[in-house]
Amino acid sequence: MADNYSITSMQDSEKARTPDDDENSLARVVLSQNEEYIFLGRQKFRKSDLYAAFGGTLNPGVTAPPIHKFGNPAPLGLSAFALTTFVLSLINAQAMGVTQTNVVVGLALFYGGLIQLLAGMWEMAVENTFGALALSSYGGFWLSYAVLNIPWFGVASAYEQSRDFQVAVGFYLLGWTIFTSMLCLCTMKSTVAFFLLFFFLAITFLMLTVGELAPSVNCTRAGGVLGVITAFISWYNAYAGLSTPENSYLQVSAVPLPGSVSRGLRSK
Template sequence: MANQQIPYSMTNHDEEKGLHRTPTGVTMSPELFEKLYLSPKVPRAGDYHKRFANPTPLGFIGFVISASTFSMIIMGWGGSAGLSPVAGIFFFVGPVTMIFALVFEWILGNFFSMMVMGLFAVFWLSFGLLEVPNLALGVPFATPGDPTGTASREYNAAIGLYLIVWGFAFLTFFAFTTRLNMVLATIFSLTAIATWTLAGAYFNLSWGDYEMANKLSKAGGAIIFAVSILGWYMCSVIMAGEMRIRFNFPVGDLSHFWPSTDVELAVREHSD
C-alpha cells in the first residue's frame, strides 16, 4: 500500500516573536495510522484525529491490567478473588479504564477500537464475577456435600459452555484483525485459545477430574499472561507513535495481503 498523504494547513502568525509557519504536509503510512487508531481510515484535514487525544492506549492499559490480574487469579497467585485486593484491582481499574476508552472511541467514531474495548471490558467483568465466591452464584446447585454448589456438574458445565461461546467471539475478532497486524491478530487468537482451554478446565471439573482441570486452568492463565504482554507491547507502540519517537516497533503489517481500498477513499476525501 502506498503512503497516505494527510494534508493539513498550519498557518500561524506570532507578532511578538516574528514567527510565520507556512502550510506543510505530513506523510503517515497506513501501518502507522492503524497502529495509532486501529482503524484503516484516511483522516481529513482538521478532523478529530488532530483535535482530540487518541484514547486507544488508555484502553490497552486497562486491558493489560485486567489480563495480568486475571491470570494471577486463575493460576492461584492472587488468593480468593472475593477476598484478595488483586480482585479489587481487576474490577475497578482495568474494566473501568476500558469502559472510558470505549466511550471516547465511540465519540471519535473509531468503530473497531470501540468494539475491541467493549468486548474485553464485558468479558473481564462477566467472567471475573464468576470468580467471586461472595456472590454465591452456585447456590442453586448446592447439595449437602457441596453447600456452595460451585463443584456441581451443572454449574461448571454451564461456565464451560459460556467460555466456548466467548472463544468463538474472539475468533471472529481475530478474523478482522488479520486486516491490521500480527500483534493484534495474535492477541485475539491466543485469547480464543485461552478461553477454550479454560472451558476444558471447567468441563473437567464437572466430570470430577480435578488434576486435569488444574493443569488446564494454569495453562489458560499462562496464555492470558502472554496476551497481557502483547497488549503492553501494542500500547507502547501506539504511545511511541503519538510521542513521535523515531524507533520502528515491528507489529507485522498484514494490510498488504488485502486488496487496497484506500486509493478510492483518498480520492473521495480530497474531493470534499
C-alpha cells in the same frame, strides 16, 4: 474477513470507473494508477491522508482520518486489559502456589472493567468501530467476571452443586471464545502484533473453557500461561500507540501481515 478489501488498478483517477460501478463498492479499496488517491466506498482520499492498520490504535484496516480530534484511547484500554489479564493469568497458572482469584475483583471492576469501558466509548468518538466493540466488550467481560466472584450477587450460591457452577462458567467462557475468534478474523489484514493479540486471547479463552468443562487443571494452567503471553502482547500494542519520537528513544515499527493494504500508509 480476508476478502473484505480488494485492490483495483485504475487507468487514471478522473476517467476510471468509480466505486459506484461495483455492487460491493462499500467493501472495496480502489487505487488510482499512480496510487495517489484511494476510494473508500464512495469517498475519495489522498493516500497520504489515510491511516494504516495499527495495533496501537486498534485499527484493523485502512481508514480515513476521524472528524473529531481527540487523543488516542487505545493505549488506555489495552493497558487496562493487559494488567487485569496479567494478574488473573498468573493465578490461573498457579504461580507460586496462589489459586484464589479474589485479588482480581478490584482490578476487574475499576481498571479492566470501568476504565476499559470508558476507553471503548472514546473509541466510538474517534470513529473506530472495531476498537469500540473490542474495548467495550472486554470491559463488560471484566465487570461480569467480578460479579461472578462477589458473594453479594449470589451467582455461585444459586447453583446447588459446585460442578453445575463450573460448567456454567465453562459456557460463559465458551461464548467469549467464539466472540474473540470473530474479532481475530477481523485482524487478519492488520499487523503481526495486532493479530497475535487476538489469536492468543482466543486460545487462552479456549483453554480456560476446556479447563472448566472437562474439568482439567492442566488446561486451566495452560490458559494462565497463554494469558500472561496475551497480556504482554497487549502491553506491546499499547506501547506502540503511546510511544513517539518526542517521548521515547524506542518506538515500535508496525509489521503488516501479508495481503494487508496498509503498506505505505501511516499509523495514527
